[in-house]
Amino acid sequence: MNKIDRVTRALKGEEVDRPPFSFWYHFGLQHGPGRKHAEAELDFYRAYDLDFLKVMNDYPYPLPAGVEEYCDEACRLKVTRAHRAPGRTAARRRRRRGGRRL
Numbered sequence: 001m002n003k004i005d006r007v008t009r010a011l012k013g014e015e016v017d018r019p020p021f022s023f024w025y026h027f028g029l030q031h032g033p034g035r036k037h038a039e040a041e042l043d044f045y046r047a048y049d050l051d052f053l054k055v056m057n058d059y060p061y062p063l064p065a066g067v068e069e070y071c072d073e074a075c076r077l078k079v080t081r082a083h084r085a086p087g088r089t090a091a092r093r094r095r096r097r098g099g100r101r102l
Contacts, residue, residue, distance in 0.1 A: 003051045020051040030058035
């Protein structure tokens, strides 16, 4: 039985040769290019011969309109509308704007 048949039949409650197998991992590549993240996920899928791949999207989603800041229960994660990726210093941003301050 191939992977697609195994997963499809299991989701339908039909008989399968074995339960579909998968596990996932947070790669921590959210500050890099999307292509690098996709390649890491596919390499992981192929290395462990998984039946299905759950992509762990660590990229932040934009805050809803009207929300300026969000903090989880323990405030381990704090997101603000002005969130910038690490490494973007004020001087670097000014250089990109031609040296002008806002």
